[in-house]
Amino acid sequence: MTPVETAQRKFRRVNEIIEVHGHEQAALVPILQEVQAEYRYLPEEILTYISTAMRIPAATVFGVATFYAQFSLEPKGKYLVRCCDGTACHVRNSKPVYDAIRAKVGLTDGKFTTPDLKFTVETVSCLGACGLAPVITINNEVHGKMTPEAAAIIIDTLLKRDGDN
Amino acid sequence: MAMKSLQEFAGYVRQCKKELESRARRVLVCAGTGCLANGSEQVLNEFHRLSVDAVAVTKSGCHGFCEAGPLVKIEPDSILYVGVTAADVAEIVKTTLRDGKTVERLLYHHPVTGQMYRGEKDIPFYSSQSRVTLANCGAIDPDDIREYVARDGYMAMARAVADLSPDEIIEEMLASGLRGRGGGGFPTGRKWFFARNAQASQKYVVCNGDEGDPGAFMDRSVMEGDPHRVIEGLAIAGRAIGASVGYIYVRAEYPLAVARLRRALKQARNVGLLGDGLFGTDFSFDVIIKEGAGAFVCGEETALLASIEGRRGMPRPRPPFPANEGLWGKPTTINNVETLATVPAIMLRGAEWFQSIGREGNPGTKTFAITGQVANTGLIEVPMGKTLREVVFDIGGGLRCDKQFKAAQIGGPSGGCLSAEQLDIALDYDSLSKVGAMVGSGGLVVMDEGTCMVEVARFFMHFAQSESCGKCVPCREGTRRMLEILEKIVGGRASMDDLAMLEELAWVVKESSLCGLGKTAPNPVLTTLRYFRDEYLAHIVEHRCPAGVCTAFKSYKIDPALCRGCTKCRKTCPVGAISGDVKSPHVIDQSVCAKCGACKAACPFGAISLS
Numbered sequence: 001m002t003p004v005e006t007a008q009r010k011f012r013r014v015n016e017i018i019e020v021h022g023h024e025q026a027a028l029v030p031i032l033q034e035v036q037a038e039y040r041y042l043p044e045e046i047l048t049y050i051s052t053a054m055r056i057p058a059a060t061v062f063g064v065a066t067f068y069a070q071f072s073l074e075p076k077g078k079y080l081v082r083c084c085d086g087t088a089c090h091v092r093n094s095k096p097v098y099d100a101i102r103a104k105v106g107l108t109d110g111k112f113t114t115p116d117l118k119f120t121v122e123t124v125s126c127l128g129a130c131g132l133a134p135v136i137t138i139n140n141e142v143h144g145k146m147t148p149e150a151a152a153i154i155i156d157t158l159l160k161r162d163g164d165n
Numbered sequence: 166m167a168m169k170s171l172q173e174f175a176g177y178v179r180q181c182k183k184e185l186e187s188r189a190r191r192v193l194v195c196a197g198t199g200c201l202a203n204g205s206e207q208v209l210n211e212f213h214r215l216s217v218d219a220v221a222v223t224k225s226g227c228h229g230f231c232e233a234g235p236l237v238k239i240e241p242d243s244i245l246y247v248g249v250t251a252a253d254v255a256e257i258v259k260t261t262l263r264d265g266k267t268v269e270r271l272l273y274h275h276p277v278t279g280q281m282y283r284g285e286k287d288i289p290f291y292s293s294q295s296r297v298t299l300a301n302c303g304a305i306d307p308d309d310i311r312e313y314v315a316r317d318g319y320m321a322m323a324r325a326v327a328d329l330s331p332d333e334i335i336e337e338m339l340a341s342g343l344r345g346r347g348g349g350g351f352p353t354g355r356k357w358f359f360a361r362n363a364q365a366s367q368k369y370v371v372c373n374g375d376e377g378d379p380g381a382f383m384d385r386s387v388m389e390g391d392p393h394r395v396i397e398g399l400a401i402a403g404r405a406i407g408a409s410v411g412y413i414y415v416r417a418e419y420p421l422a423v424a425r426l427r428r429a430l431k432q433a434r435n436v437g438l439l440g441d442g443l444f445g446t447d448f449s450f451d452v453i454i455k456e457g458a459g460a461f462v463c464g465e466e467t468a469l470l471a472s473i474e475g476r477r478g479m480p481r482p483r484p485p486f487p488a489n490e491g492l493w494g495k496p497t498t499i500n501n502v503e504t505l506a507t508v509p510a511i512m513l514r515g516a517e518w519f520q521s522i523g524r525e526g527n528p529g530t531k532t533f534a535i536t537g538q539v540a541n542t543g544l545i546e547v548p549m550g551k552t553l554r555e556v557v558f559d560i561g562g563g564l565r566c567d568k569q570f571k572a573a574q575i576g577g578p579s580g581g582c583l584s585a586e587q588l589d590i591a592l593d594y595d596s597l598s599k600v601g602a603m604v605g606s607g608g609l610v611v612m613d614e615g616t617c618m619v620e621v622a623r624f625f626m627h628f629a630q631s632e633s634c635g636k637c638v639p640c641r642e643g644t645r646r647m648l649e650i651l652e653k654i655v656g657g658r659a660s661m662d663d664l665a666m667l668e669e670l671a672w673v674v675k676e677s678s679l680c681g682l683g684k685t686a687p688n689p690v691l692t693t694l695r696y697f698r699d700e701y702l703a704h705i706v707e708h709r710c711p712a713g714v715c716t717a718f719k720s721y722k723i724d725p726a727l728c729r730g731c732t733k734c735r736k737t738c739p740v741g742a743i744s745g746d747v748k749s750p751h752v753i754d755q756s757v758c759a760k761c762g763a764c765k766a767a768c769p770f771g772a773i774s775l776s
Binding site: 024025026028029030032033060063068069070085087088099100103104124125126127128129130131132133135142144148 | 198203232378385616740
């Protein structure tokens with residue numbers, strides 16, 4: 001395959017997404033959401049491509065992509081672990097859960113994603129499941145009433161499942 | 166194909182009611198986010214596998230009693246089972262559905278008194294509430310429009326479209342005195358009146374479902390548990406101001422709400438309750454769902470509109486107000502989910518009925534998400550003006566683990582912290598704003614003596630600072646400096662000058678910020694300074710944290726006499742601060758220790774203590 005063909009294949013899916021939503025700026029957020037669902041992040045060259053295809057200034061596209069917390073310009077891990085740190089979770093000790101998960105997957109310093117791209121561990125401000133505080137979600141699956149020990153067991157299960165494959 | 170006339174609709178209503186009545190007995194399994202997380206889907210599947218034919222088993226929206234989930238309700242027996250697992254289903258089918266007896270171990274037992282309760286109407290958590298907006302949540306299958314219609318759903322819309330003029334709708338809303346449930350408390354009727362009077366060929370109505378306040382989830386529950394009610398309210402608003410298009414803006418963190426709303430819209434279009442020429446009139450209406458992308462500030466109306474337009478969700482100065490220049494410069498009305506979900510009840514039962522609930526100037530009911538250190542957490546709805554004490558102790562069941570009430574944080578980051586002295590305050594817009602708090606989104610987080618109020622203030626300031634969009638200087642820089650000072654205080658490095666600066670900054674940010682986020686961001690700081698100043702002083706002057714929370718003032722130690730060298734603490738420690746050989750006493754390196762307390766919880770010999 002020539003480099004041109006590779007690039008065409010790469011952008012074909014993006015083109016399909018843009019076709020569905022149209023070229024108006026109002027469609028930009030849904031388009032970015034769908035692109036991110038496809039690639040698990042927003043690769044820079046795709047943002048540039050979107051800018052050209054939609055005839056929206058690149059600064060606008062990057063501006064929107066960097067404004068919203070949902071968008072990531074960095075690749076995310078296979079498992080996206082989101083630890084809720086809303087008020088209810090916070091007063092019911094969400095911090096030790098977060099620390100335990102980070103320790104379990106081996107995240108140090110300011111990093112949020114493991115080098116093997118298996119885990120991304122983030123905090124979010126509220127998942128709206130306050131009755132089950134503290135809560136974490138893993139790829140949108142909700143786990144409530146967490147403790148550092150329980151969270152470690154869940155991560156172990158995921159690691160084991162991956163090891164078996 | 167739209168409903169051609171009221172007669173056609175009446176026929177459809179009869180059909181739906183008949184269908185519902187034909188099911189003599191119903192089993193409702195809660196499928197709200199909380200219960201789903203606890204495994205309610207397996208419970209539902211097991212019921213479907215085992216149930217006898219005469220029983221209608223359906224999922225329902227959130228019952229509000231999230232902590233006790235998964236919940237199973239049996240009607241008309243009015244039995245509520247809590248904490249049900251798939252393994253319990255066979256017993257429920259045999260004992261309750263076949264033999265008509267209750268399974269006592271699955272009934273709700275009060276966590277403090279131990280008393281057993283049979284059904285919703287007995288449990289204090291429910292019996293002290295009055296459900297208007299949440300009336301259907303937990304009572305119907307949100308994915309089935311017929312159940313909503315059978316409970317008088319879309320009746321208010323039919324009346325508003327076919328019987329009333331837009332001006333009459335607005336008059337009814339003005340007379341009801343409904344105030345915006347998003348937090349500001351602006352009269353809904355007046356908002357509609359302004360947009361009605363604006364001249365334009367195209368207008369819009371927008372439902373604000375961007376519920377970003379930490380500790381609040383009522384909008385989520387309504388959208389998940391009764392999506393048609395939101396759509397109906399939005400359509401009535403559309404009819405009132407003359408808009409044919411409505412938007413529902415839902416935050417990205419609520420995928421289930423989005424899915425349920427999408428399905429509800431599809432059903433409403435299919436049966437002709439949305440579309441062109443509704444009920445044989447010239448009124449057409451349809452709804453578009455917009456997903457947010459994770460920005461707290463998008464809850465602010467002008468920022469929300471910018472976000473729908475595909476721009477960065479930043480607020481702009483008002484005027485012009487959205488009622489005159491909103492979405493794409495057209496007149497737009499923006500109402501919160503809960504506000505819109507209250508509208509159908511008002512249109513159906515009248516302004517007078519609504520005024521008879523609550524208190525003067527604050528009519529109706531309000532939902533609160535009660536969480537934190539109370540025995541019963543969940544979603545509640547009470548008449549405006551119920552006292553904080555009634556909500557925390559009667560409905561919330563008091564504090565868990567025999568702890569003392571210390572504070573209630575009400576209204577999220579825009580609200581404030583109330584102390585035990587304010588327990589008798591009425592929960593309504595006017596009383597709360599007098600003490601520096603806010604109804605806000607209705608998040609109500611109860612805290613016991615194990616909570617440090619300075620740390621809570623820091624927590625909210627951190628939230629406000631990281632969610633500030635950065636457009637205006639007071640908010641962007643002010644909240645950052647306030648956070649720095651709060652971090653100094655909880656870190657034990659602050660002076661009294663810092664405290665004075667914090668207070669001064671708080672007023673500057675409050676008075677000079679562009680939008681609601683900045684204007685209300687200092688509220689948690691100001692209220693904690695007002696009601697818990699001694700805690701600030703303890704941190705600064707005495708170098709101690711009275712609640713024993715702030716890590717700067719504490720350290721974990723291992724008692725060498727009690728330690729047996731089992732290595733459990735060493736293995737548990739997330740930061741590797743513990744060292745020592747097997748079978749000999751371990752030690753904690755204080756410079757590394759993150760003070761999370763995991764080691765203390767792990768030690769089987771009680772050798773680790775906090776000092």
